[in-house]
Amino acid sequence: MPLMPSLQRHRVQCYLALMLADITALFCGFGLVGYVQGGLAGGQNALLFAQLLLPVYLTVALYDDVYSLDSLRRANRGAVRAVLSLTIAVAVVFFIIFYAAIEQKFSRYIVTAGGATTVALLVALRLTVLQALVSWRCGASVVNELVIDDGGPALSLPGSYHVSASAFGLVPSLTDPNAMDRIGMVLRNADRVIVSSPPERRADWAMVLRGANVAGEVIDDAVSAMMATGARIAEGHGLLLVSEGPLGMRARLVKRLLDITVAGLALIALAPLLLVVAAMIKLEDGGPVFFRQRRVGRSNRYFAMYKFRSMRENKAGRNGSVLTAKNDSRITRIGKFIRATSIDELPQLLNVLSGDMSIVGPRPHATGALAGDKLYWEVDARYWQRHALRPGLTGLAQVRGYRGTTDHEEDLALRLQADLEYLSGWSLWRDIWIMLATVKVLVHSNAY
Incomplete structure (x- = not known):
């Protein structure tokens, strides 16, 4: 049976590496600026600000999907989100220390120059070292995409695994546990599954995919013919979104x-x-x-x-x-x-x-x-x-x-x-x- 290598553990490693790189950029950026300005004492003061900043930054970053699948796929977008999260975190911390009346302990130079240096380090790390790390650990794609050909329209997706249902005896029989187990073996480690089958088997494949713990899709060219951009269910009827105003x-x-x-x-x-x-x-x-x-x-x-x-x-x-x-x-x-x-x-x-x-x-x-x-x-x-x-x-x-x-x-x-x-x-x-x-x-x- 064909078996795709699991990428889940590798993605978690990449997420942790991204987080570690951001923390490193944060402390190095502020610590370096503080040391240049005021020597050892200045460096310690800047690192104190970085300590206050870290939990706020991580909270905002996690909420803004800085450590997400999309950030692994698109390093540029991940870097932009990280910079925006850092900007928000700096503003929040500066607001807090202002109302705590301790702003005199942190110079505006350290906050401004330290933030700018951190941004430069953060972007550089994400676009060079970490991008190479993601490619090394996950390969050409950070998700395993599987296409099952069950006699439907031909579909070729670059970077995807392709399996012939007839060659491996994959039948979406909802009354046969052995058939379900066989399909489950093929779907193991898949993140997204696309099935191309004749119309009479699409409902069965949809039921199989709903119980497979994967993002599943079934090809239906009616969607293409009507250029549908979405779907929903209302009162037991399936509705395809085929139009919406081009401007809000x-x-x-x-x-x-x-x-x-x-x-x-x-x-x-x-x-x-x-x-x-x-x-x-x-x-x-x-x-x-x-x-x-x-x-x-x-x-x-x-x-x-x-x-x-x-x-x-x-x-x-x-x-x-x-x-x-x-x-x-x-x-x-x-x-x-x-x-x-x-x-x-x-x-x-x-x-x-x-x-x-x-x-x-x-x-x-x-x-x-x-x-x-x-x-x-x-x-x-x-x-x-x-x-x-x-x-x-x-x-x-x-x-x-x-x-x-x-x-x-x-x-x-x-x-x-x-x-x-x-x-x-x-x-x-x-x-x-x-x-x-x-x-x-x-x-x-x-x-x-």
Whole structure:
């Protein structure tokens, strides 16, 4: 029978080594600074502060998972957590000695310089010696991961042990103690087990894993098909979490405040330009200044998007099925200029203020727009995911140069990939970067 080596004892050794290294860094850091400042007496005084600090630090560190599996896996993350725990511990101890009226016994220099030296030693030890120790004791992975192939979808996980159920006679028979014992022998020393089996045996494997004292998973491609990110049980029914808003309340508030501020200031600053453009459009052919078109917005709801009219009246398709081409005969003289400079998009600042749009987000598309000879959502079903946020006046796709007609399906694929990337990694700083980068693409060869 295949048997994985136990890593539990080795992990405990690594945890103890991490703790010992932190204690060493703590006493060496403060002791060294105290000795340099005041000789032997200064060193003793600094070590006294380190003694007061040690129990507080260990308490905070244990609570913050400084000595955890994740810290063994990711030395950088463990070092950051240790530094944060040390900072909190120093603040707590300094607060205590201040109210105990004994702060005069410890100089601010020792606290500050000692803390900084301890941080340097702590990080250096974790990222060099201790990282090598973890690799030596635990190997390539700090957990034993076992994949049991019982005739389900093929799965290959680097660094995992793979076992064929048929080759070793592993059958999840809940009425056969011998079969259960055989599976238990294979699962010995495993930390995580993944089973790939046909649908009719998945429930049995799930029952086996629940009694095996391991983290167990059973492959079900329905989760992948629906892109589920979690699961729960409610009133006897299994529920898969397939969607949640891409931004929390705080992030939505920050983004909305940014939109209102930027759009409001832009309308004030650009008012003379907007009035001149509006007058020129009116003077050219006497038609309306604005063009309104139905676009798909947040939550896949329609909204009316505003643009300066750049085509002859009644020549612009209301559903966008006929995209604008280079040297399009429908475009007016002033329209050619405002489209080439993206000025025609500026009325969308009103959409931003009204809440239909955002400054940054996936560009809103017309319902009849085509990529090649297919509607956008016919090219890729993920297209509808891009509407989880308000559409934007500019976006990640635009600053990457994906503008103009979508003559081929690949043209849409590039834009969609950029939009989904934006949704999955939103940050305020990325929005600001996209705004600044948009300046470089206002005049674009595909803007016609």
